[in-house]
Amino acid sequence: MREPHALQEGDDPGDGLDLADLDVVESESFATDEEPVDLADAASRAAGILGGRARAKAIEVVTAINEDLPFAKAEFRRVLQVLINLIGNAIAYSPENSEIIITADDRAGEQMVSLIVTDQGPGISAQQAARVFDKFERLGRENDGGSGLGLYISSRFAQAMGGRLEVANPGEEGAAFRLSLPVWRARDAKAR
Numbered sequence: 001m002r003e004p005h006a007l008q009e010g011d012d013p014g015d016g017l018d019l020a021d022l023d024v025v026e027s028e029s030f031a032t033d034e035e036p037v038d039l040a041d042a043a044s045r046a047a048g049i050l051g052g053r054a055r056a057k058a059i060e061v062v063t064a065i066n067e068d069l070p071f072a073k074a075e076f077r078r079v080l081q082v083l084i085n086l087i088g089n090a091i092a093y094s095p096e097n098s099e100i101i102i103t104a105d106d107r108a109g110e111q112m113v114s115l116i117v118t119d120q121g122p123g124i125s126a127q128q129a130a131r132v133f134d135k136f137e138r139l140g141r142e143n144d145g146g147s148g149l150g151l152y153i154s155s156r157f158a159q160a161m162g163g164r165l166e167v168a169n170p171g172e173e174g175a176a177f178r179l180s181l182p183v184w185r186a187r188d189a190k191a192r
Helices: 019-026 039-049 051-056 076-093 150-160 186-191
Strands: 035-037 060-064 072-074 099-107 112-118 164-167 176-182
Touching: 019 150, 035 076, 039 051, 039 060, 039 076, 039 099, 039 112, 051 060, 051 076, 072 076, 072 176, 076 099, 076 112, 076 150, 076 176, 150 164, 150 176
Parallel strands: 060 099
Antiparallel strands: 035 072, 099 112, 112 176, 164 176
16 A cells, blocks of 8 residues: 555646645644655656646656755655646646756755746746745636645745745746755754
């Protein structure tokens, strides 16, 4: 028997999040585990899980991440859930025959490592970016089947892991979401 959230390539995870996750992130005792997370691996797995949905729209999901990217201090399962939500949204709002690109950067000055999911959809205005992470916010897209919880829960997961989720390019064409997490250091392993 597989664990809940142990998704495999070809599974249809919905948006990767559900009402049980809402209860979890709103509980006073909510915390995430800390482990070294290979963000390139997490991005590749999330892209693979959503590969069927992307192919149905002739969308190519490209992961362009350097192998020397430092690991993040996070919980792999939660990172995977956030990425499934971001990539799933990118697929939903991208036109057919387009690309979704997942890149990364290491903000050494901030001791953060980031993944950026960029699509070729309509983008998010600065006004929408100010509220896109609010609970039940759907940005006026009432008939797309979403609940307005995915980005809210994803943002809460990022915060619980000591990071943040943000719109990387408000007002530009195509949406780009940046998940930033603390860098895993050798001393983190000793503190465990």
